[in-house]
Amino acid sequence: MMRIEWDGQQENQLQNQREENGNGVMYVKVMTDEQLETLRKQIAVYASICEQLVDMHKNLTAHQDLTGGRLGNLYCDPLMTSGGHKISARQRWTPTAVQLQILERIFEEGTGTPSKQKIKEITTELSQHGQISETNVYNWFQNRRARSKRKQVVVAATSNKNGAESEVETEVESPKTKPENLLLLPQAQQAVCFQNPAEITSQLHFLGGGYHHAWQG
Amino acid sequence: MMRIEWDGQQENQLQNQREENGNGVMYVKVMTDEQLETLRKQIAVYASICEQLVDMHKNLTAHQDLTGGRLGNLYCDPLMTSGGHKISARQRWTPTAVQLQILERIFEEGTGTPSKQKIKEITTELSQHGQISETNVYNWFQNRRARSKRKQVVVAATSNKNGAESEVETEVESPKTKPENLLLLPQAQQAVCFQNPAEITSQLHFLGGGYHHAWQG
DNA sequence: TAGTTATGAATGAACG
DNA sequence: CGTTCATTCATAACTA
Secondary structure (H helix, E strand, C coil): CCCCEEECCCHHHHHHEEEEECCEEEEECCHHHHHHHHHHHHHHHHHHHHHHHHHHHHHCCCCCCCCCCCCCCCCCCCCCCCCCCCCCCCCCCCCCHHHHHHHHHHHCCCCCCCHHHHHHHHHHHHHHHCCCCCCHHCCCCCCHHHHHHHHHHHHHHHCCCCCCCCCCCCCCCCCCCCCCCCCCCCCCCCCCCCCCCHHHHHHHHHHHHCCCCCCCC | EEECCCCCCCCCCCEEEEECCCCEEEEEECCCCHHHHHHHHHHHHHHHHHHHHHHHHHHHHHCCCCCCCCCCCCEEEEECCCCCCCCEECCCCCCCHHHHHHHHHHHHHCCCCHHHHHHHHHHHHHHHHHCCCHHHHHHHHHHHHHHHHHCCCCCCCCCCCCCCCCCCCCCCCCCCCCCCCCCCCCCCCCCCCCCCCCCCHCCCCCCCCCCCCCCCC
């Protein structure tokens, strides 16, 4: 097993907390916001460095390249400021059944894109049924509209589908591209020993998976 | 100093601790020693990768080839398939980390909308780091400005009820954070306090993401 | 518990 | 410029 030794004592900085989980007792570490913040910064720095290096590397080594090398759009963590606490524990909003129902209803009324004011109202109403923000509402409508439209296209395109599926989602109206995510690798969360750019790229993908921009709170 | 060795691979799954707070559910993360260890490994891997990249870079710094090997984003010429069938492989530009950094830096200097001339210069500079066009630069600034104009924060529960509150993302921004001097990173051995709440969990390919909402209320 | 699908969110580009 | 669209990424939810 890989093992790491640190000469630091962060270990001691973490609080041990006793937890009962039904199956017994277990001790877990709880971190302070400050600690979390530090960690995040550290990681962000590493990620950036890696990205830069890879980039540099790519520029140096010619480019017989990977047309689809999606490598990432990595972005430094914004390092949220303020000592306050913010440990958000939310990954992403998930509408409750009620909220969804309401949203769908509104959507069907076809009033197009809700105005800002409208969104505010909707948000207010939905907040009665669970956590939600205006942004969530906005995004929801954006996605709903976009996907509803796309669906039609797909339906139209899927008139003949038989033996060959490599043809499935061809043009129709969007001469668009065939996904060429050649490098869409499975997260490579393991060894780190590569000999060539390609491998690094892969690793980096895992490293810099996120690209959340952010600056602005 | 930090030392790394390994022979296996990790897996990190933090325990989700579900908490109901009236308005919804929230997941809180707590860590076990094992998980902590995993995190350390992750970071160690990061460090290791950086080292390797640096080495590699040293070995390649021989021939500067700045042809901008940014691949995936450039418009692949419409390729002609066997039958003369044209498949446009258009793909939108995706700034590389380096480009982003530069752009952000310039943006921060607050010189407002770059003049045409300025854009040309920027484009030239950025082209050293990958495929890019003046239009890309222009759009980027347009979007950046528009989106930063946000003010968000209003969020959800306008009048939340019952003790449960909207956990907004209030964070405000700091006009200038983010490690830019990326190349002088803190040493890997420097203590790092672990873990970010939930985000990192999922992003464990991390880059701890800060959240960001582009939409302005 | 791994693979798939549905969908929230991020963002380059385009529109009026 | 402010908004909106289109596309893609990441992940919650689902399924085998």
